[in-house]
Amino acid sequence: MKITLKEVNWLKNLKIIVVFLILLQAPILSAQNYSSQILGITKNQSDKIVGNATIQIKGTQLGTSSNDQGRFSIAVPSGKITVIVSSIGYKSLEKTVILKTDETVSLTFELKKNLEDLDEVIINAQVAKEKVAISSGSATKSNISLMNTPAPIVVVAGYLLDQQANSTIQESIRNVSGVTQAGNNYNIGDNLIIRGLDANYAYDGMYGGGSLGNTFNPVRSQTNIEKIEVLKGPSTGLYGMGAAGGIINLIEKKPLDFEQYTLESRFGNWGHYRIMADLTGPLAKNLSYRLVSASESEEGYRDISSQRFETYGTLRYTTKKQELTVSSAYIEDAVQIDATGNPVRLITPNVLGDPNAGGYSWENLQNDPTLDKNGNFTGLQLSDDQRKTLANSLLNSDGTEPFDIGDATLVSPLSTPNEGVESRIKLRHEWKPSAAWTITNQFLYRNYKSNYVRQTGALNYVYWATSGVINDDPRAPLVENDVLYPYAARRQEYRIVDAKEKMFQYFGDFKNTWGAENKFHGEHMLSINFENRDINFTQYNTWDADDSRATNPVPYIYDIRNPNWGSGSIWDYNPILGTQYEKKVKAWGTGLQEVLYYDKFTARMGGAFLGTIQNYQDIYALGPYVDFDDSGFAYNFGLNYRPIDQLSLFANYAAGRTVYAVTSSLDGDDRPDSESLSIDFGLRYKSLKNDFLASVVFFQTATTNLQYSNDDYDDDPGSSAYNISVPEYFYDQENRTRGVEIDINYAATNLLSFNANATFQDPKTLEASTVTNEQSTGVPKTYARLWSQYKILIGKNRNVMSLNFGVNYESERSITGYGLNAHVDEYVIYDTALGYNLSKNWNLKLNVANLFNTRYYIKAMYAGGLPGETRNFQGTVKYTF
Template structure:
């Protein structure tokens, strides 16, 4: 698959995939042109209605599910057909009927439990919520079964989030292939990557905060999240301005039509606690509400603290043709930032040679001998005693791996948490004037404020060559009064960021079904979006003595293993204004999709025209107003073949549009638009009773048209290389990832279930035809996760004891910056577990143990270091549900 994207071979690959799939259509022209109507109910042995029962017309993609009253309606081809009804924990029912178009055919399904064994009978009440997710709305914004979806989509159900006691989306990505932590120099917010590329975030399809090159954003909580849907690759305008990797769609909790009251409290290590209430009930026969409120705090591993207060409210008004949901959220959080983690000691390893007997010979640590025209050495000269101290401090891993500073941290008391305040309110109106037409309009207003002080730099120069000079000034070991401090941190900078983002967004999605009585039928889908963001950003900085701009320098860190910290407030060190700008971003899009259903095939073809206008005014420097306009087309083609009821094969080709940065400054260079491209070839398999769903995807995804410097450009008119005909930049760089993704959800029995995913990928950077980065910084080539649950009944009671066991693996990741060519983070394997006890239908007590064997590992590779993962962690949760 090498060099598919951006070359002629991508066209050939796409043609091959779609020719193969399309050719199968003409072998399946056996369905009749007219349809009849089926109506029916699904009940258990006691006569109680069963909701979400899957009703499928065998050998076709036609199907539906029962509603809360256990009833369903379905149109199917006339003639002899077989209906298959399945519900987890019950025996699958098949009925063959002869359908005509002149009357409604009524079918009743009465389900019988799979086993009359007492243990299984008792356990099934606890498994109702733990069904394998089989439907998603993210690929087309309309409900479609995953087995019929011609796009790479992964759905994470709420029961997994509950079992793992996840607080943030960073903890939830263990359930999704292709999603990892980003390697970056900020560590602010979530910063997740999909297939090694940036991701977008949304709540129910509407903007969910920072992406696309920002330096501030919130950490997204899971308190009000019902499930997670991830659509990989370009979304073709369905979600507005999008990142190349895909969209992480967080589905929020909605008001229910019945009473449900939940109270939960949680305690854990490092002073962790959480208190949460979740209340929902009908107010009238048409109006219902939901209120979710939570408070959570933790001192944090390595004193990286977090604090969060959340309030969510929603009202739902529903009639036969209208559903109106007004929802709001107010969140205050204070998340400490660790932008350095454990640093890599800066050693130019090529100067040292191979160490002898596990150490370095001090005589090999030579001083630079080059002199300037005044006879002064370019490099700082170390004495023999200083070189001996330095040699004794060096380890064979220095320059290659992060230096382990144990439970210490380089987060200074001068740094402050990212204090965020977020308020958003959304109005969603769904109107169904007829059975074939649905109009959904959503309006969102969001206001987010961010205020923090973060520390950068803190670099440990040990034996470093810069521009050919060994120990070039401040890039040398720290020496004070002839005393060398080999573990000192130099070139510290503290950045004070104050930012505000305001957002207005509108989405209109319109669906018209057609051909309901024909073998070939489908949906017309029209999407309209408009969004307007305004960003106010200010940054102040102060430094240590290494920077001449420091008027009141911050003290040096003399030893990263046991830091000596400056006292007082950051404002005591006279920070100066470094950056201040105002920015507005307007985005708009008009998209159309056509979804076709024919016998065993589902096809999707869509196109969109997207535009982005950015206005940037530099208030700090010259007040210049810079504006960019990016616009163009995006499209997607997808075809899904349901080879059999349990197996489907699909191909997908998407071209998307993105922007270089939405929340960062602009330099006035009107760059070509950035695009994203993705090719997917996948297959899905499910069991008859929906207790197994597995998918395998071969993919190649890229972000293209990226800017990089032309080495031949020279902007000094006095230079011999100055040439006005040489472009300053090239625009054919791309970040490309190709690989394989596997996702498995399997309820093996009523007592045993598992979730597993794995990703094998090759993320790299290309400039033209040349590979300039063999492995994207901080992105593993291989990672796999596993989570399982086993339930055991204590005696013959309704109180099951649940055991959970999980494993996570990530391969080696690269670190770059400051000439750290070979620096890396080692692979790791960590084990997690949980023990839960349910007392009837009301009480649940759960103990989660993360990192059971207390493994030392790094959860994130960063610019010149890595972020240590938590040591063994215990959390005890108690939930009461009424």
């Protein structure tokens, strides 16, 4: 890991200060534990559940929030305890009880409407104020409230997902600072990044696919998602194997103990439709269920089609001290892959003259003059007319920006969607043997398989110099029968992939809440995890005539603006087996976390040992097993200071373990372990009524010890650069991002609310401490998003109409590949939505994405850019009873 001397000194000073503060308070420790417990439920005067209410123990920083069934539990010291319950739109309510040691008391809080906050009583009756998420729930696996958490966490409430009619997590990232699309040439799965670095995915804290370079993971649906929690930076063992950027934790819908049934239908552009049913309620006194099922299909903009069928089932059994949940998921999806997007036309810079001074000169397109040993020209020789044809086809943006092919697409009909089938079953058991102890055990089995035909490579060579040779065929314009095709695409490759992954995961979390009646208390937490994955991967390949291995070449694309395609099936072109391997991954970890509370301070520190062993065997080449061990320690230290209830300041330092994709290097050497490092300084501010929450975080995040190739290495004895005595790879590359993140959630009134976030960052790539890439490929330096809602009351029945407006801004991003110095432009996209409650049960909604039909690129890809959708209408009808 590489940090500056200044940062090292700062970290030393921070650790000394915090240790001093802890030692200073040590004499006041008491042996009396928080052995008593308060169980509660929050309702309103109509006996309806009030979820997400804030629970605070008066005179302390002890606090929690009620769940979606209005229930909560909190460990407290014995003696006289005053509980304060508050929720937006209701008056705060206090109750005082006297508890004996090890006693458990159950309380019911009946909250009354707060009419003073409303302009009219009728508004209170018709319009519910949106809830600002002020608790993280499960991101840190502790009882710590969001305002006391010394770590960068963003929570996306479910109402935002519903307003925006989001179907996938890719659409939901607009609500979180620091998260954006990755730039690569696969476009398989979500491919999201946090702070320019890799992200992991979890469902309620358990593995959700991704990492280890598996590019065949699914596009994660939002159908069964209640809210999203993003924990940025290394997770330090809380979630097992970690990614440097952080964890995207998807909180799934849970059974309710009252009946609720929702039916939904959605339709829109490009043949889009979706039907969904969400059913929940009690089956017996302590048993409840939830069943969610949806079917969705779309022909897709630019033929990027998608289909999905999904079903989720959950049973939950609760007693006074135990909760047992069994959940399952089955998803079939088929998402077309656009690995090329709009390609950049390949032109060697600085040879064409100045286009702004009268246009390109065809005379500058000189043929390569060098001869080989047989006296033949090395590069393709073009006639004057052919060079004029090339010059006439050029645009000022060629070579630096993607070439806009309009609504055409380079997704070949010979390719097929990524057809995935995923099944998951999870068992969760939570046991509270006493008021101070909580023991949670979770078991997950996941099976995912995928197959697709992906087209990669559709390169439009115009005038290209490589290795000192101009137009070294096939890296040259396409000429057939003396006819030059200036817009032709060459060096096509099709990859036929069949991939399978089976995995088992166990998480055990053991938590003890301790403390005394004084201000010093805390939590001991022990986490244990184990997972075992088996991955099988097979790939066949076929090519156009530019590759000598093609026995029956696919046709050249003669014009990327109006592509011609081969007929029949990809198997008609004699693909050959190119890759077949088995990979086994065993990972385990043991972590300790300690949360300390004293007066206005909260400290969180922990360490974990994470072990990961990967075994790889190349079955196709009958190669030996290759083992890699990425085991090592991870640790974190954070301090939060809350001078007043509304304001908190925090600092966090975390070092984690990341895991190499074993296929990235098969040289048999055990590489230096890849590590991640994050330093955060932040502040949070909330209003007294909990209707406003804002955070600002200054950060530096990096992943280190990355592999990159040594340019001096060449193992070809026939090459003039032959030099096998030098290392093939170096392992001191670092991807580093520094910046600031801003998140704001504000429910201003019952009628007006908005969510806004912005990220200003400087993502770089360094090799041996030397900056080699001033802007990490595909990562924007600035992006900002806003989503707002305003409600009005219509008609005699005062039915609610909601007006939504959103905006997305993303700055310029760089494109890599083939020595390009190219980019995709910045863009601003506007969205809107209109909702109307016909009655208590019926709701209508119209969402319009890309309102002004802006042309933009959603991803900066490998030698190209992926065009975003044009204006898109979606109508939704929802019936709830």
